[in-house]
Amino acid sequence: MIQALMTKPGEIIYQEVDVPVVGPEQIKVKMKRIGVCGSDIHVYHGKHPFTTYPVVQGHEVSAEVVEVGDSVNDFKPGDKVTIQPQVVCGKCYPCTHGMYNDCEVLKVMGFQTTGMASEYFVTEAAKALKLPDNISWDHGSMIEPLAVAVHAIRRYGDVQGKSVLVLGGGTIGNLVAQTAKAMGANKVLISEVSEYRLEVAEKTGLETINPVKKDLGEKIRAFFGSDGADVIFECVGINETMNQAIKYARKGSHIVVVGVFGDMANMDAALIQDHELTLVGSAMYRVEDYKKAIELAEAGLIEFDSLITNHVPFKEYQRAYQIIEEQKDKAMKVIIVMDED
Ligand SMILES: [Zn+2]
Ligand SMILES: [Zn+2]
Missing domain, CATH: 3.90.180.10 (Medium-chain alcohol dehydrogenases, catalytic domain)
Structure with missing residues (x-):
């Protein structure tokens, strides 16, 4: 062969x-x-x-x-x-x-x-x-990248009825956002700087913002209300988005780190401490995530083609x-x- x-x-x-x-x-x-x-x-x-x-x-x-x-x-x-x-x-x-x-x-x-x-x-x-x-x-x-997304959602917990902000509209960010919706999140917003990826996100039925063109903080308040998101998924792996997550996280809320950082992150630890943020890592998946991913795909809840x-x-x-x-x-x-x- x-x-x-x-x-x-x-x-x-x-x-x-x-x-x-x-x-x-x-x-x-x-x-x-x-x-x-x-x-x-x-x-x-x-x-x-x-x-x-x-x-x-x-x-x-x-x-x-x-x-x-x-x-x-x-x-x-x-x-x-x-x-x-x-x-x-x-x-x-x-x-x-x-x-x-x-x-x-x-x-x-x-x-x-x-x-x-x-x-x-x-x-x-x-x-x-x-x-x-x-x-x-x-x-x-x-199913493999979708299992990554399912695992990330589960690292936070039950997203049913929750407000979810996803930073990064690459394949994983997009799938995290779609999975959050498929698993019952109330409101999901995806932030991405590439116009092309924003278009793809919209094709997959997601609400979007380009933080270079519009103020992310304002959009978060307009979209989720003054309490912001319940959880933020960092799906890029760079300082800028990590610090956006920390800056815009509601006090006492969760940030799930899904992005793979090539360089050591330089982040505002003072805000993590003072705002009592919970920072959670997410790496790959386990068999239960694959099973859930297959279930979501079988039910037609994920738009892959875009x-x-x-x-x-x-x-x-x-x-x-x-x-x-x-x-x-x-x-x-x-x-x-x-x-x-
Ligand atoms: Zn891969
Ligand atoms: Zn081992």
């Missing part, structure tokens, strides 16, 4: 490798779609702190089961699945306390261990989740990274088509 191998930053070659043999607890899948995200781009540029080369990327996938191991009862050939890319130890403190997404020796497929950018992939059946028929291959590959800006054939993998680089904010989710079906 053909596998896309990133030999060094900026270089991908295709190599012929044997299709792995299926163990008793494993399944073999034929890859259908792979989404490319910001973390992949860091690897492409040699700027991902925890990835070495060569590496096979691919962690946001949809695939079809083609073979199952002798002890596997939950899957059969023909099943549509997505696969959780985390490889965890099961023994450390986080793993034994329900937080395996924060495993001390966490390996993520496509970063610290082999990703799924090959025609076939063999994985533990326990990492796979069945996708209902009404979730397309494209949408199936977006987020999918490009499709690239498997044989042109490198173009996905180039598109994201060249089109900047206009490339949101770029999907690698592994199999035309």
Whole structure:
């Protein structure tokens, strides 16, 4: 089978490798779609702190089961699945306390261990989740980023009836905002500086503000009322939005940090202290988040299509990274088509 191998930053070659043999607890899948995200781009540029080369990327996938191991009862050939890319130890403190997404020796497929950018992939059946028929291959590959959003919402708690402000309208910010609505939030506002991403947010049914053009504080009061938002999700990972979150958070309210910070944050800790803010981190997801994500997608509560800006054939993998680089904010989710079906 053909596998896309990133030999060094900026270089991908295709190599012929044997299709792995299926163990008793494993399944073999034929890859259908792979989404490319910001973390992949860091690897492409040699700027991902925890990835070495060569590496096979691919962690946001949809695939079809083609073979199952002798002890596997939950899957059969023909099943549509997505696969959780985390490889965890099961023994450390986080793993034994329900937080395996924060495993001390966490390996993520496509970063610290082999990703799924090959025609076939063999994985533990326990990492796979069945996708209902009404979730397309494209949408199936977006269950992973949607699970990130579901986890972020749950790190706050129940958003039912709450006012939610999301800072950042990239794929994750958009999905956090859509998920908040889908999970019952009363009012959701998304703040984003890119006009293109604002348009996408509006297409997905969200209320928006461009804080460069309008005063964010005024908009917050106009939209949510004088008490502001109950919770703010920081989905960018830069000082500016972190400090917006701290500045505009209502006293005693919550900020969930979803954005990945490339640099050490320089934030107004005095306000966090004085306003008794609760700062919560959110990293990846757990299986219950995947299940909820699939449930939301199956119910048609998430608008994915406006987020999918490009499709690239498997044989042109490198173009996905180039598109994201060249089109900047206009490339949101770029999907690698592994199999035309
Ligand atoms: Zn990703
Ligand atoms: Zn662990």
